[in-house]
Amino acid sequence: MRLLKFFGWSIVAVFCGLLLGLSGAFLYLSPGLPSVEALRSIQLQIPLRVYSSDNKLIAEFGEMRRTPIRFADIPPNFINALLSAEDDNFANHYGVDPSSLMRAATQLVKSGHIQSGGSTITMQVAKNFFLTSERSFSRKTTEILLALQIERQLTKDEILELYVNKIYLGNRAYGIEAAAQVYYGKSIRDISLAQMAMIAGLPKAPSRFNPLANPARSKERRDWILGRMYKLGKISEADYTAAINEPLNASYHVPTPEVNAPYIAEMARAEMVGRYGSEAYTEGFRVTTTVPSNLQEMANTALHEGLMTYDQRHGYRGPESRLPGKTREAWASELTKQRTISSLEPAIVTQVDKTGLQVLTRTGEEHVAWDTMKWARPFLNTNSMGANPRQPSDVAQVGDLIRVQRQTDNSLKFSQIPQAQGALVSLDPQNGAIRSLVGGFAFEQSNYNRAMQAKRQPGSSFKPFVYSAALDNGYTAASLVNDAPIVFVDEYLDKVWRPKNDTNTFLGPIRLREALYKSRNLVSIRLLQAMGVGKTIDYITRFGFNKQDLPPNLSLALGTATLTPMEIATGWSTFANGGYKITPYIIDKIESRNGDTLFVANPPTVPQGGAATDGIAAPATESFTVNATPVAVESPGNPAVPQAPAVAERIVDGRTTYILNSMLQDVIKLGTGRRALAMGRSDIAGKTGTTNESKDAWFSGYNADYVTTVWTGFDQPESLGRREFGGTVALPIWMNYMSAALKDKPPHVQPEPEGLLSLRVDPVSGRAATPSTPGAYFELFKAEDTPPSVNELGNGAVPGSPLPADEQAPIDLF
Numbered sequence: 001m002r003l004l005k006f007f008g009w010s011i012v013a014v015f016c017g018l019l020l021g022l023s024g025a026f027l028y029l030s031p032g033l034p035s036v037e038a039l040r041s042i043q044l045q046i047p048l049r050v051y052s053s054d055n056k057l058i059a060e061f062g063e064m065r066r067t068p069i070r071f072a073d074i075p076p077n078f079i080n081a082l083l084s085a086e087d088d089n090f091a092n093h094y095g096v097d098p099s100s101l102m103r104a105a106t107q108l109v110k111s112g113h114i115q116s117g118g119s120t121i122t123m124q125v126a127k128n129f130f131l132t133s134e135r136s137f138s139r140k141t142t143e144i145l146l147a148l149q150i151e152r153q154l155t156k157d158e159i160l161e162l163y164v165n166k167i168y169l170g171n172r173a174y175g176i177e178a179a180a181q182v183y184y185g186k187s188i189r190d191i192s193l194a195q196m197a198m199i200a201g202l203p204k205a206p207s208r209f210n211p212l213a214n215p216a217r218s219k220e221r222r223d224w225i226l227g228r229m230y231k232l233g234k235i236s237e238a239d240y241t242a243a244i245n246e247p248l249n250a251s252y253h254v255p256t257p258e259v260n261a262p263y264i265a266e267m268a269r270a271e272m273v274g275r276y277g278s279e280a281y282t283e284g285f286r287v288t289t290t291v292p293s294n295l296q297e298m299a300n301t302a303l304h305e306g307l308m309t310y311d312q313r314h315g316y317r318g319p320e321s322r323l324p325g326k327t328r329e330a331w332a333s334e335l336t337k338q339r340t341i342s343s344l345e346p347a348i349v350t351q352v353d354k355t356g357l358q359v360l361t362r363t364g365e366e367h368v369a370w371d372t373m374k375w376a377r378p379f380l381n382t383n384s385m386g387a388n389p390r391q392p393s394d395v396a397q398v399g400d401l402i403r404v405q406r407q408t409d410n411s412l413k414f415s416q417i418p419q420a421q422g423a424l425v426s427l428d429p430q431n432g433a434i435r436s437l438v439g440g441f442a443f444e445q446s447n448y449n450r451a452m453q454a455k456r457q458p459g460s461s462f463k464p465f466v467y468s469a470a471l472d473n474g475y476t477a478a479s480l481v482n483d484a485p486i487v488f489v490d491e492y493l494d495k496v497w498r499p500k501n502d503t504n505t506f507l508g509p510i511r512l513r514e515a516l517y518k519s520r521n522l523v524s525i526r527l528l529q530a531m532g533v534g535k536t537i538d539y540i541t542r543f544g545f546n547k548q549d550l551p552p553n554l555s556l557a558l559g560t561a562t563l564t565p566m567e568i569a570t571g572w573s574t575f576a577n578g579g580y581k582i583t584p585y586i587i588d589k590i591e592s593r594n595g596d597t598l599f600v601a602n603p604p605t606v607p608q609g610g611a612a613t614d615g616i617a618a619p620a621t622e623s624f625t626v627n628a629t630p631v632a633v634e635s636p637g638n639p640a641v642p643q644a645p646a647v648a649e650r651i652v653d654g655r656t657t658y659i660l661n662s663m664l665q666d667v668i669k670l671g672t673g674r675r676a677l678a679m680g681r682s683d684i685a686g687k688t689g690t691t692n693e694s695k696d697a698w699f700s701g702y703n704a705d706y707v708t709t710v711w712t713g714f715d716q717p718e719s720l721g722r723r724e725f726g727g728t729v730a731l732p733i734w735m736n737y738m739s740a741a742l743k744d745k746p747p748h749v750q751p752e753p754e755g756l757l758s759l760r761v762d763p764v765s766g767r768a769a770t771p772s773t774p775g776a777y778f779e780l781f782k783a784e785d786t787p788p789s790v791n792e793l794g795n796g797a798v799p800g801s802p803l804p805a806d807e808q809a810p811i812d813l814f
Contacts, residue, residue, distance in 0.1 A: 042129065044068055044165055045174070046284030046593055050268045052293040053588060056258035059265035062281040065182060065255070066174040071161040077193050078176065079160065080234040081200035085225045087121040088232060091156065095122040095147035121163050122147040124203075128166045169199065170206035170213075171252065183211060185253035193239060194246040197225040211250035219248045259293040260300055262443035263451065264434070267586050275590075284593030289586055290433035290601075295426065298740040299436035303424050303710075304342055306733030307441050310712070311418035314721060315385035316376035316395060320417075323348060324399035331360050334401065341417050342442040344403040349396050356392055359404065359412070368404055372413040382721040417441075421715055422730075423450035423565045424737060426708040429573035431605040431648075432582035435706060436737075437566075448715070455549070455562040456711060460519045460672075461689030461698040461726065462559035462568075464575060464660060467516055469539045470527050471656045477513040477663055478766040478779045478787055481523045484508060488554065499525055499558065502690070511766055513779070516663050517671030519688070524557035542651045543571035544581065559689055568700055569709035575660055575685070576702035577606045578750050579652035604648040654753040659780045661685050661750060664701075672727050673701070679739050683747035686734070688726030693719045699730040704748040706741055710734045755783045 047062025083090050089097050097120050119127070126146035150159060169179035179199050180188040188196070201209050201221035211218035223244055230240040257265075268287050272280040323334060331348045338346035350365065351358035357368040376395045378386030389395050395414070396402060404412040418441055426436045439449035448454075471477070484506050488497040501521050515523035528536055537550050550561045566584060573582050583603065590599040664685035667673045672688040686701020695717040700709040710730040713720065720729060760769040761779040768787050769776035781787070 042162070043283070043593075045282040047282075048269065048272060048280050048285050048287065050265050050287045050289060052259050052261070052289060052291050052296065054293050055288070056293045057255065058257055058259050058261045058289065058291075059269070060255045061265075061269050063172065064174045064282070065172050065178040066165070067177040067181070068165045068175060069161075069177045069188065071157045073189065074160075074164060074176070075189055075196065077235070078188060078196040078200065080229055080232075081193075081197045081225055082160075082164070082203075083121075084228040084232055084234060085197075085200045085221075086124075086203060088228070090121055090160075093120060093122075095149075095151035096120060096144050119143070120147065122150050122159055125159055125163050125166070126150060129162070167203050168206055169202040170210045181255070182253055183250040185251075192243070192246060193235065194222060194226070194243040195250075197229070197243065198222040198248070198250065201225050211248055212252055215248050215250075218250075222248070259291075259296055261289075261291060261293075261296045261437075262447075263437055263439035263449050264289055264291050264296065264586065266443075266447070266449065267437070267452070271587055272590075285598075286591040286593075286595075287587055288589040288591075290428075290588045291436060291586070295436040295741055299424050299426060299438050299737050302733050302737035302740070303422050303438045304441065305736060306710075306729070307418045307420055307422050307712070308415070309732070310420055310720070310724070310729050311416065312375045314382055315379035316416060317379045317419075319349075319396065319400035319402050320346075321401045322397075322399050323401060324397070326399065328360065331399075335360065335362055338401070339444055341403070341445050343405055344415055344417055345406065347402055347404045347412070349398050349400040349402060352393050352397060354391060357396055357402075357414070359402070361404070361412075366404075366412055368412045368414050376414065382719050382724075417445070419714065420712060420720065420729075421446075421450060422710065422712040422733065423454065424708065424710050424733065425451045425565050425569045426706050426737065426741070427569050427573055427582070427584055429576035429582065429606070429702060429704065429707045431603045432570070432573070432584045433588070433601075433603065434584055434586050435741075446715075450711065450715075451565045453564065454711070454715075455564055456696045456713060456717075457560050457691045458563055458568055458698055458700075459559040459689035459691040459696060459726065460521075461687045461700045461709075462561060462563075463516065463519070463524050463557070464664060464687055465540045465543060465571060466524055466528055466536065466557050467512065467663070468575070468652060468656055468660055469531060469536045470512065471659055472539070472653060473531055474785065475512060475527070476766075476779070476781055476785050476787065477511065477659055478761045478781075479512050480509040480766045481512065481515065481526050482508060483510045483515065483520045483522050486522060486525065499554075511763065513663050513666060516687075517666040517669075519672050521558055525554050528554055528557040542581070543574055544583075545571060559691065565709045565711045568698070568711075569707055572700045572702060572709065573707045574652055575657050575664065576704060576707045576750075577648075577657075578753070579650050579654045579657045580604075580606045580648040581651045582606070582648055602644075602646055604646040606648045653782075654750075655756050655782050658750055658753055658756065659782075662780055668701075672725075673699070673731060675727060675731055676701070676735055679735055679742075681742065681747065683749045684738070686731075688731060690725040690727075694721060694724050695719055697724060697726045697729040699726050699734045701734055701738070703742065704750055705745060706738065708734055708738055708741075710737075757781050757783055757786060759786060761787065 044066060045062070045064045046066050046068065047060050047064065049060050050058045052058055087097070123143050126143050130146060165175040168174055169176070171182050173179040173182040176188050176199055179202065180186055180191050183199070184191050184195055188199070198211055198218060201218065208214060209218045209221045226235070226240055226243050229235045230237065235243075268289055269280070272285060272287060276283065276285070323331060331350070335346055335348065340346070345361055347359035347361045349357050350360050354370070356370040356373065359366055359368055370392050373392060373395050374389065377388055380386060403415045403417055405415045407413055421440050423440065424436065424438045425434065427433065428435055437451050439451045440446050483501070486499065489495070499521055502519065506522065507520065510520060510523060512523070533552055533554065533556065537547060537552065537556070540550060541547050545561070545563065545567060549563055550556055570582065570584055574580060585601055585603055587599070588601050589597060591597055664687060667687050668676045668684055673686050676684060676686065681703070683703040684701055685703070686699060689698030689700070690696070696711065696713045697720055698709070698711050700707070702708065710733045712729045712733070758778045758780055760773070760776045761767070762769045762773045763775050763777060766787060
């Protein structure tokens, strides 16, 4: 009896001692304890997500994959699984479970070191949000005190919501919703009971019980949790039996973009980092871009198919490597090291016969038909190829590592990765919104964004800027300029420059309209010479070009500037919108994690009826950047204030762009862009561009809806081939994209501005025609630039023609 009393009083004494100890610890540590109230406004790290303008996911950026979920949306079965695994007394304790602590203490006494902390879910919340993972008695005491405070100030539901959204569950997944997406590609609401039990088993040790790294251990823990749930009466015997027999079917799922736009994603990411720094990756921003998913996919397809067509036109360069005599296992191992580039899958030839090839792909043995291989003449150089293959063995042999392209019927087509590269950028000329952009054949092949970073010579696609300067300086579309040989001499350096036309022919005096659609180099040079290089460069910089990129000599007339496809498209937008300057931008809207709008783009926009003539603003010479027009200083806690719409600056007379537009339409109807007639549209205009030795091939064109520039070439400049031009390489890509983009859209042209006249002109002299003039045609003129009649000019001079018709004498180059 005395012994029982002794033990009773001993227990009371120990309990009182614990109370006194905790009280003392609370008094000592409470000044340094964090405020539990902060948990109500805690900001969990959420990745940056980038979307198309029609709300399809383009990309996700951030170290932590997390999608917070509300307690009301958590399936009851998951809550039961979690509590069965981590804290089955959660509903009854007040933050600390004495039995769990005693069990942890017993393990410590027996083993001599800490095996488990006896933590409740509340204690884990305290540790995860406020403390480190250090194993010490002082840290554990602080954890207990915080847990007691948390239980007093938060409900059980709030505590569980914090816990399930914070915990790390392996493979960069933080929180249960992210874990369900990573391991099963579904929401936590849509997975099975067995899958919920698997996820519920991860908090204890995400690496040890990871179903991808340790499937056996993961299944063992899953089955233990299911048994606990059954023992605690949370599931029926039938549910338990079905779940325990379900195979462990986890696999790695990454966030799958709904739109293939990696270059767009990278541009948006870079701009967000510029705005918010490292917080861009953690604050849960939702970025909506200006890019519709359908236009982006059209651009992807157009550039991909165009480069493939060009590449196959020049023959087969052979296998990427040869692995003869290897075992099937060795071949399969080699395939795991190879990446799919765009849609081109790696494959290894296992058999060659008259019907084609048997190849090993990652999915097994498949067939490549001979008909898909007949293009594969041996590549010799860009100008020549070997003989046509007569049978599959002329093309490939066993052990060749090749590329195949999967068709819509799942059959395979023989292919190869193009060496030539390209870029496409399409803008809305009315406000500068980027509607699609592709920076290369494949982002996984090269992250280099050629649309934004590749400074190349635009060739003749630059000539419209020189012609625009001429039309704004007294020339008309009917002005005659001599297309004749000219020699430039530098007597100090003993240098001679004899520019020539592409065809090495000369047409004599020719109208500017005809010279543009026939792309006559000598006419462009004479124009630039007559206007003055410095004066013309000052004019051209108003289109947004940097002066240092424009060579200060007559070669500028031939497109020897170094400009990116984005810069060219931006300048061309002025022709498409009636004379206004736009600034490209990619981000349309930024929202916070809570859905608050932080930023809405307010780009300078062309006014309705923008082609009407009005005053011309001073030339703009600032550096080119791609960004949204600032509307407000925004931050996660400071939503943007809506701003009044901005009006674009007029930089060119609307009559000038209207006349130039009609001249560029003739490039399609009569000139180097005639292939585009196949589109059957009356509202398109454009210009080809090909540099010396065909190292760069361009096409820029537009209607009033989209202005699109395509560049093609090699990253390390070399010839595309002597029979390759802007019209053979770049124009088909442009047509493919614009045909799809404008499908079912009615013709959209600039409205005609005031101050224009349409007069009959003599095609030979460029003068106003008489009723009897043969071949007379209607030409557009500004009211103040109408040509004189034959009777008014008797000396052969033509307004706007600065050089005599017989000018062929050498001229100083400098």
